[in-house]
Amino acid sequence: LGDSGEMDALKQSMEEKFMAANPSKVSYEPITTTLKRKQEEVCAIKIQRAFRRYLLKRSVKQASYLYRQSQDMDIQKENAPEKEGMIANKMNAMYSSQVEVEKSPETAPSPILEPLSSPEIKKDAGEMKEQDNNGKEGDDSGKTKKSENAKRGVKESSVNQF
Numbered sequence: 493l494g495d496s497g498e499m500d501a502l503k504q505s506m507e508e509k510f511m512a513a514n515p516s517k518v519s520y521e522p523i524t525t526t527l528k529r530k531q532e533e534v535c536a537i538k539i540q541r542a543f544r545r546y547l548l549k550r551s552v553k554q555a556s557y558l559y560r561q562s563q564d565m566d567i568q569k570e571n572a573p574e575k576e577g578m579i580a581n582k583m584n585a586m587y588s589s590q591v592e593v594e595k596s597p598e599t600a601p602s603p604i605l606e607p608l609s610s611p612e613i614k615k616d617a618g619e620m621k622e623q624d625n626n627g628k629e630g631d632d633s634g635k636t637k638k639s640e641n642a643k644r645g646v647k648e649s650s651v652n653q654f
Contacts, residue, residue: 547579550579551579551583554579554580554583555583558583558584
């Protein structure tokens, strides 16, 4: 094992591999991107908390307005803190009286019409004809029979919407 060119080449390649696997302390400088990411994350959390607090205050104002409005019917009506927007729509849908809900059909869910199965329709239609023939003879009410049969053939199911 003497001084030969092969030994120097082997030694050089081993040093290069070692340096690649174990970088020197000079390359251990702090990476600023991780610090920036941490600061951005902290700022984002603060902003989210502040916005949630703001939404909570707005919803409390709207809820207290609706409560005062429902309790004091004879006192002069004051303006709502919010008339439009997500919070106003949700609060009105949840806490307003039935009269107010009927006035604004946008917030009220629309009923879904489902047809009944065909044997029930035929049975109901037959019963309707018998009742009409027994109760009204010689009366020309063909249009009302059709509309009543149509009403019986369709039922409203707005109960299980939510």
